Amino acid sequence: MLSRVANSVYWIARYLERAENTARIINVNTNLVLDTPKGMSPGWAPLVMITGGQTLFAEHYPELNERNVIRFLLTDATSTVSVLYALAQARENARTVRDVLPREVWEELNNLYQYARDNVQLGLSKRGRYEYVMKVIRGVQQLTGMLAGTMSNNMPYDFMVLGRNLERADMTLRILDVRSASLLPHAGGLRPFENIQWMSVLKSLSAYQMYLQHMGVRVYRQAVLQFLLQDRHFPRAIHHCVLRVETALRELPRHQPILPCVEKIKASIAKADVANLDPQGLHDFIDVQEAMLAEVDKVVGDVYFHPESLPVASQEAA
Amino acid sequence: MAIRWSQYRNKGFRDELIGPRGRPWPAADHVARYLRSLKDSEIDERRTAADLAIRAMGVTFTVYNQDGGAIDRAWPFDIIPRIIEKKEWSRIEEGLKQRVQALNLFIDDIYNEQRIIRDGIFPAELLETSTNYRPQCRHISPRFKVWAHICGSDLVRDKDGTLYVLEDNLRVPSGVSYMMENRLVMKRVFPELFEQVSIEPVDNYPSQLYDMLASLSPRPGDSPEIVVLTPGIYNSAYFEHAYLAQQMGAELVQGSDLVVGEGDKVYMRAVEGLRQVDVIYRRVDDLFLDPEAFNPESTLGVPGLMRAWKAGHVALANAPGAGMADDKVVYAFVPKMIRYYLDADPIVDNVPTYLCMNPDERSYVLANLDQLVVKPANESGGYGMLVGPHASVQERAKMARQIRRNPRNYVAQPTLSLSTTPTLVGHGVEPRHVDLRPFILSGKTIQTTTGGLTRVALKKGSLVVNSSQGGGSKDTWIVDAEEK
Numbered sequence: 001m002l003s004r005v006a007n008s009v010y011w012i013a014r015y016l017e018r019a020e021n022t023a024r025i026i027n028v029n030t031n032l033v034l035d036t037p038k039g040m041s042p043g044w045a046p047l048v049m050i051t052g053g054q055t056l057f058a059e060h061y062p063e064l065n066e067r068n069v070i071r072f073l074l075t076d077a078t079s080t081v082s083v084l085y086a087l088a089q090a091r092e093n094a095r096t097v098r099d100v101l102p103r104e105v106w107e108e109l110n111n112l113y114q115y116a117r118d119n120v121q122l123g124l125s126k127r128g129r130y131e132y133v134m135k136v137i138r139g140v141q142q143l144t145g146m147l148a149g150t151m152s153n154n155m156p157y158d159f160m161v162l163g164r165n166l167e168r169a170d171m172t173l174r175i176l177d178v179r180s181a182s183l184l185p186h187a188g189g190l191r192p193f194e195n196i197q198w199m200s201v202l203k204s205l206s207a208y209q210m211y212l213q214h215m216g217v218r219v220y221r222q223a224v225l226q227f228l229l230q231d232r233h234f235p236r237a238i239h240h241c242v243l244r245v246e247t248a249l250r251e252l253p254r255h256q257p258i259l260p261c262v263e264k265i266k267a268s269i270a271k272a273d274v275a276n277l278d279p280q281g282l283h284d285f286i287d288v289q290e291a292m293l294a295e296v297d298k299v300v301g302d303v304y305f306h307p308e309s310l311p312v313a314s315q316e317a318a
Numbered sequence: 319m320a321i322r323w324s325q326y327r328n329k330g331f332r333d334e335l336i337g338p339r340g341r342p343w344p345a346a347d348h349v350a351r352y353l354r355s356l357k358d359s360e361i362d363e364r365r366t367a368a369d370l371a372i373r374a375m376g377v378t379f380t381v382y383n384q385d386g387g388a389i390d391r392a393w394p395f396d397i398i399p400r401i402i403e404k405k406e407w408s409r410i411e412e413g414l415k416q417r418v419q420a421l422n423l424f425i426d427d428i429y430n431e432q433r434i435i436r437d438g439i440f441p442a443e444l445l446e447t448s449t450n451y452r453p454q455c456r457h458i459s460p461r462f463k464v465w466a467h468i469c470g471s472d473l474v475r476d477k478d479g480t481l482y483v484l485e486d487n488l489r490v491p492s493g494v495s496y497m498m499e500n501r502l503v504m505k506r507v508f509p510e511l512f513e514q515v516s517i518e519p520v521d522n523y524p525s526q527l528y529d530m531l532a533s534l535s536p537r538p539g540d541s542p543e544i545v546v547l548t549p550g551i552y553n554s555a556y557f558e559h560a561y562l563a564q565q566m567g568a569e570l571v572q573g574s575d576l577v578v579g580e581g582d583k584v585y586m587r588a589v590e591g592l593r594q595v596d597v598i599y600r601r602v603d604d605l606f607l608d609p610e611a612f613n614p615e616s617t618l619g620v621p622g623l624m625r626a627w628k629a630g631h632v633a634l635a636n637a638p639g640a641g642m643a644d645d646k647v648v649y650a651f652v653p654k655m656i657r658y659y660l661d662a663d664p665i666v667d668n669v670p671t672y673l674c675m676n677p678d679e680r681s682y683v684l685a686n687l688d689q690l691v692v693k694p695a696n697e698s699g700g701y702g703m704l705v706g707p708h709a710s711v712q713e714r715a716k717m718a719r720q721i722r723r724n725p726r727n728y729v730a731q732p733t734l735s736l737s738t739t740p741t742l743v744g745h746g747v748e749p750r751h752v753d754l755r756p757f758i759l760s761g762k763t764i765q766t767t768t769g770g771l772t773r774v775a776l777k778k779g780s781l782v783v784n785s786s787q788g789g790g791s792k793d794t795w796i797v798d799a800e801e802k
Contacts, residue, residue, distance in 0.1 A: 001589045002575050087732040094550050099564035107374045114373070155589060304589050312579075313591030 001155040007305040008093040009156045012101075013163035015093065016109075019086035020140035021171040022073055023133045023206045025050060026083075030129065032200040033066075040089055043195070044069040050171075050178045051081040070129070075120040082087035084120070087113045102150040105143060129152055139152055153251075161248040162300065169241035170293055175204050176288045180221070180279065195219045201228075207237045225274045225282070238289065239269050245296065253313075258299045265292045320358045320745040325351055328749035332701065334400050334739040345403040345799040350517050353398065358745045364507050365742065368397050368744050393496060394790030396741045397507055400752055400772040404518070404798040410473070410481060410756070411766050413666030416656060418469050418758045421486060421643050422660040425465040429455050429639060439658050440651055444675075447726050448642050449696045450489070452604060454611050455639035458628060463532055464760045466643065467635040468527070468599075470494070473666070473754040473770075475737035482669045482734070483648055484753065489641035490601045494523060495558035498565075498769040500793040513681045518768045518796040523757070525563035527599075530761035531566075534633035535596040542596040544568040545586060547576070549602050549618045559601050563780045572601070578622030591793050597633045598623075604638045646729045647697045648675055670732060674725040683730040684721065687714045690730040692721070705781060707733050736781055739792065741774060751775045753783050769794035 019094045025047055031039050032118040044066050048057050053072065056079060061068040076082045091113040098106055116136060122128035144164070151157045179201045198219045202208040207228065214231065215223045246262045268289065277285060321342040326333075335346040342350035355362070372393055402410075427434050428451075434440045443705035445451050470491030472484040501520050505512055530546070535542030548559035550572050563570035571586055576595065579585050585592035600607060601724045606616040626632045642648065650671040653664045672679040672690070683690060687706050694702040704717045738749035756770030772792040773783035783789040 002569055002571060003587045003589055004572070004575055005569075008591045095556075095560075097567075097570075098557075098560035099546075099570040103564075105377075111374055307587075310587055311591045312585070313593050315589060 001100075001159075003305055003307070006096045006155070006159045007301075008097045009100065010159045010163035010300070010305070012090050012093045012097070012109075013160035014167040015090035016140050017164045017167040018171070019083045019090065021139055022051065022081065022083050022086065023136040023140075024206065026073055027130065027133045027137070028066075028069065028200050028204040031203075032197065035196055046164075046178045050174045052174070053079065053081040053166055056080065064147065067124075071124060074123050074129075074133070076171045077117075084116050087116050087136070093258040097156075100156045102146065105146050108139070108143055108146060112136070112143070115139070130132060155252065158248040158251045159304075161244055162252075165244040165248070166293055166297055169238050170244075170290065172205060172236050172238055172241070173286050173290050173293070175201060176225070176228060177283060180225075180282055198224050207234060207236060210234050215244060222275045225277070229269055229272065229274060236244065238272070239266070242266050242269065252304075254303055257303055258296065261292065261296045261299055265289065265296070268292065320361055321353050321356065321740075321747050323354060325749060326426055326749070328738045328742060330477060330734050331749065331751075332475055332479050332737040333749060334402070334475070334752065335398075336735055336740060342402070343401070346401045346664050347798040349399065349401065349511060349795075349797075352514075353740075353747075361742065361745055364397055364701050367507045368395060368503050370480055371506045372499075375499060375502070393499070394776060395500060395503060396750075396774055396776070396790055396792050397504070397794045398742055398747065399504065399795045400739045400754070400774075401795045401797050402754075402769060404796050405800070407796045413483075413664065414471060414756055414758050414766050415658060415764045416662065416665055417483065417486070417652060418466065419764060420652065420655040421469070421488065422464050422466055422760055424635075424655045425488075425640055425643050426459055426463040428642065429465075430457060430459055434655070434658060439654055444647060444726075445642075448645055450588065450604070450639070450641035450644055452642070453638035454543045454624060455637070458637075460637050461633065462760075462762055465637040465640040467530060467534070467637075467760050469758045469760070470755050470770075471758065473756065474734055476670070477737075479733040480548075480667065482667050483652075484669055484731075485646060486644065486652070487755075488636060490555075490603060490636070491755075491757065492555040492558050492601075493705075493755050493771040493773075494767065495561040496791055497757075497767060497769070497794070498523060499561075500720075500771075500791055504793040513758040515795070516798050518798075520768050523767055524562065526765050527562065528566040528568070528690075529634060530765075531597045531599055531633075534635060536630050537594075537596050541595060543586075544597045544599065545576075545595050546572045546602040547571055547573070547598050547602055547620075551607070553601070555601065562599070568599070573616075573618045573620050573727060574576070576620040576623075578620060578626050578736060582622065582626045582629045582631055583622065584620070584626045595632060597635065599635050604641060607634075607638060623770075644674075644696070645670075646693050647675065647726065648747055649728060663771045669734065670693070672730045674721050674728040674730065679730075680721065680725055683728075684718055687718060689733060691733050692717055692728055692730045695727050703782075705733065709780075720748060733781075739772070739774065741776070748778065750778070751781050751783065752792065763787065769796045 001186060012199060029044065029047055045064055047069055048054055051073065072079050073082055075084050077088065079085055079193050091109055094101055094106055094109050122126050123132035123190050147160060162213055179197065199208060200223060201224060202211050205228065210226050215227050227234065227237065232239055232243065234240055242265050249258055249262065272285060323336055323342065326336055326340055331669050335342055335350060337343050372395055377577045424434065428445065435442045466488040468491060470487040470493060474484045475479050475481050498520055505726045529545050532542050544566065546559055546563040546568055548556060548570055550556065560570055569586060574587050577585050577587065579592065584595040586595055600757040602618050605612045606618040608619045608620050608621060608623040622640065627634050650668065650673055653668055656662055656664045672683050674680045674683055690706045692704040704713060706714065737752065739752045740747035741750040754770050754772050757767045759765045772791055772794040773789050775781055775783045776790045777788055
């Protein structure tokens, strides 16, 4: 498999995952804002923070309000954190590697991008937003399903699994970081509406139902953190994502320099004493995890995508 | 109740589907009856279905606008097929094979012994002034003596029904993917017709192409490493490059993916390390192939590729230099080549061609510009062409100056009355001019596509079928009219 192609495939998966996750947090925040009384509402600023787009937002928008944030995150083709941008990038990358993608995947991705581009007004209207956002989420899920169902589980697929899970883990960390900052724990029991906010964290990750099954009906900080960081089985839990990254890597050639970075994250997640992390501690912990994920991304690039020198491969590798 | 063949008018032209008095030709009979039975709403449905399929499949081609930006356009397509009777096609097929065989013998001769020049059939001065002749290729003889492994020849039909070869594309001919995509679209749109009419399939092209390319591999073994070399996503035929690579299970590479390494072997940069490449189906023009040998500015190519090719470590299809026979002046000599190399008469004719380099013919051309089509010798895509009867006085005067300044660079042909095919316009049909581009594969053996790509000038009265200039395409059906 060509290095250039591996790079593109990796980014297709990352951008698709990013599009889905961004669509998801918009949807959940819309519901959250409707559910919380005025004055208690976290508003729309946290979403911009989750995507890390504060500076970019400030450059292009005078005011931080719902309409602007939605435009910035959903349909602004010049915003590098918007859903439309992510879909366009996924499609552009797919265009350069059409030969390795199953045909129906390309058709579906092309359709999804064209839908998103042609229905911007729907997405921006309060009434149409849900339909638009759901279409994107379902579209990406459909693509993920098609890839799983039609693409041989060989190298291109492994690079997709790699990209998807790194992106996913990264987004889970960001959501936890931003949401928990506004949800500080304190001595005197639950603040009002705190549990619906933790519920929204779970819902942002489509984790609510699985949480209920695994952790019970009470939604509280410690259990949510445990679930989203340490659960082995939930697809958007950090631990799970890292395991998937590891499995994919082991299928790829020349993975020796990368595995230690992954081991480090696994160990760090496993030994974290989530229950006793204070807010600052949690924030620092998440920072460390994010840095380690970035390290994996960098080493993957160094080894596979833009290596300085390459050995001649043995012939049977083809 | 929208299509009435009795009211179909295309005076002065031969039609591919409908004969005199609105009577379909035998091979088109079933389709014509079927189309006549469709209500307006049904026609709309079919057309919408085709548009949707094309959009969903992402069938596009790229055009460049004047600001230098590239736009990806959906492929314009007409749902009424162009139909050729199987018996006629068999004859054309033989003619094409004969033609390409002669062309390859000619190219090999030119780069080696030059017998045809010594024997006075082909003028030596034409070589010296040929833009696509590559002195770097002298004394090389690729396997099977084949240079143009993939050839796209354009056929047109005149009003008396005769089919002519209009030109041969021996550099990097494109369009074959659209031929296959058109068929897929049609199967989605008219499944019932495919059940009722015996239409020859077109989808074995990728495997024929693969087999031909594999036969060129310099390394023994069952699974040679074949790659398709593309200039990248901004090339107008990128869609096709990706399509063919995918269909053949070959890697689609760009110049930067390849490197000429130890012992002048070609490798691709892969995740598992460097992998040796045996055959390159290159869709990059000669001059950009290797900055060491040709254009030093090229970033599309691979430094050292010509060295590797000359050393016999890698096969290139088409071979560099094959385009010298793409020249429209060389075209005029093809009937002579067929007689010279194969000792046979051409099965499919050339369009009569006047060479402006010869004084007599030049005077004739200059005196009859209003009736002739003038073409530059080495352009493709219909650029730089003058259609005399449709041109203004100023355009003709400009062309006359160009011919006088550089006669070697121009040929002229009578304006053919290009045949027409019914094409959907609103809810009815109108005649539109068409041509046909079959593809011929040459390796150890010679094979052709079944039919080819029918290109249609969608503008009323227009004769220009090139996709870059407002042309579209149709599915081409080879139909056995005798089978019952």
